Amino acid sequence: MLADADRTFINIWFPGVAEVVSKLLKKDFISADEYFVLVGTEVGNELLGGAVFSFSYASKQVGFRSMLMKRLFEEKRSQGKIYK
Numbered sequence: 001m002l003a004d005a006d007r008t009f010i011n012i013w014f015p016g017v018a019e020v021v022s023k024l025l026k027k028d029f030i031s032a033d034e035y036f037v038l039v040g041t042e043v044g045n046e047l048l049g050g051a052v053f054s055f056s057y058a059s060k061q062v063g064f065r066s067m068l069m070k071r072l073f074e075e076k077r078s079q080g081k082i083y084k
Contacts, residue, residue, distance in 0.1 A: 014043050020053075020062075021073050029061035 016038030023030050032055060036044045047053050054065040064070040 014039060016040070017043070017047070022077075024053075024062075024064055025070070025074060025077060029056075029059070029063040032060045032062055035062040 020030065020035060020038050023034075035053075039047065048055050048062070051065055052069050053062055055062050064073070
């Protein structure tokens with residue numbers, strides 16, 4: 001799980017990924033439509049297949065898969081490693 005988070009962190013340069021992380025750190029979920037607009041379908045589906053983000057079919061929202069993932073990105077942001 002942490003390996004997926006680190007891989008996502010390394011790939012945060014993908015267009016929109018830093019913005020998704022930033023939005024999810026401010027609020028727990030964003031709409032799936034907003035998520036896919038920000039990162040695109042290919043990258044978005046790849047990230048949803050990992051351990052970092054999850055998709056709720058009931059609410060059609062995307063969020064962090066676990067509190068551990070959220071905490072990891074909060075820590076990265078506090079270290080100045082996320083710029084959005």
